[in-house]
Amino acid sequence: MTILDQTHDAALRSWVPGADGHPDFPIQNLPLGVFSPAGGAPRAGIAIGDHILDLTALLATGLLQGEAARAAEAAGGGALNALLxxxxxxxxxxxxxxxxxxxEGAAERDRIAPLLHEASACTLHLPARIGDYTDFYVGIHHAENIGKQFRPDNPLLPNYKHVPIGYHGRASSIRPSGTPVRRPRGQSKAPDAAAPSFGPSARLDLELELGVWIGPGNELxxxxxxxxxxxxxxxxCLLNDWSARDIQAWEYQPLGPFLAKNFASTISPWIVTPEALAPFRIAPAARPEGDPAPLPYLLDEADQGSGALDLSLDVLLVTPGLREAGLPPHRxxxxxxxxxxxxxxxxxxxxxxxxxxxxxxxxxxTGTISGPDRTACGSLVEATLGGREPLRLASxxxxxxxxxxDEIILRARGLREGFAPIGFGECRAVILGAVA
Structure with a gap:
């Protein structure tokens, strides 16, 4: 597991304006991404406060040495795959x-300051070319909440506590935060209908997830x-794996999700590194008495000691009514x-x-990460009990x-006493009407 070092020191200060105390990107974070300055081509960068440090330009200064220079060189070309x-x-x-x-106090400040771009003036892109995307189902409270709606007495299927459930998703429709999502059309069947129909989804939902970027691969x-x-x-990163629940309910048996999930997924554009998250590693929650132990190929002492993460995860909803009334987002x-x-x-x-x-x-x-009560539901199908108990907004x-x-905003933060809080940046998207 990643160890703590001087980069995690809560007392560290940066000469970059606004970096100290930044809610997401203080100097203790330094996430990686791909951005375009106004009128420029995509390039690799590091987020620091409300600015982005141009990695390609930094490499050209000769200030990076050894393995750091090798990493920056690999980050060229508008995608971070080679660096990962x-x-x-x-x-x-x-x-x-x-x-x-x-x-603060770096002698190279005057050489580096011109390499900073204001983030608000830049366009953020997907940080890497995503060859494949796999969605898991490891949020047990979400699995139980969904299962209770269909199987009240036996919400979890027999395999859930033995194997990490997942399915292969669609990489081509993953987009960075800020890209609108078009309401999908598909085939669904109401419980009282004699036959299915085709049209816009009426039960469009969000899913609060973490995205995990793969670095070095393995041979086939x-x-x-x-x-x-x-x-x-x-x-x-943060991941909103949008779901059309009505389409999903009709199509998912026997092979699982398809059109209900492949129309769009939204991610936050910055890769928060394992090094930045080292202070927020914790042991996984103890399994309830009677739960099976993981099979040997899934059991490791170090992973059981600090393989989980303590990150607060928030879902906010902005509706046209809230927007027009000048009211804050609904949590x-x-x-x-x-x-x-x-x-x-x-x-x-x-x-x-x-x-x-x-x-x-x-x-x-990861799949939807819900908590144990209604205030911690990572999807609307849970928070509204399948639509039976609607959310009531201040508007x-x-x-x-x-x-x-409607617009959904996901946020994540690492908080631990003695360490600087860090965040992921927003993962947000607004819903557009279906194509006629």
């Missing part, structure tokens, strides 16, 4: 040298041992990543256990599911 493939060593070296250059046919799984994780959920039943390491190890070859830039989703509006013009 290098693994933790070069990534950690880049973080350490960037921290030195950006901290060669599993990743659970004890080495963390070496293959390059970082994290749908306040959850935490600690509510995952399986660790990310177990997800990676299981994914590759049959010989599947993961590749740099692949994206894994006088009600919501069972998402309507056109």
């Amino acid at each position: 493939a290098l693994g933790a060593g070069p990534r950690r070296a880049l973080r350490a040298q960037a921290s030195e250059l950006l901290r 046919g060669t599993p990743i041992p659970i004890g080495e799984a963390q070496d293959h994780i390059a970082g994290y 749908v959920s306040a959850s935490n990543a600690r509510h995952m039943y399986w660790t990310v390491g177990q997800m990676v190890a299981h994914h590759a256990s049959g010989g599947c070859n993961l590749q740099p830039g692949d994206l894994l989703g 006088g509006e009600e919501r069972r599911f998402l309507e056109d013009g």
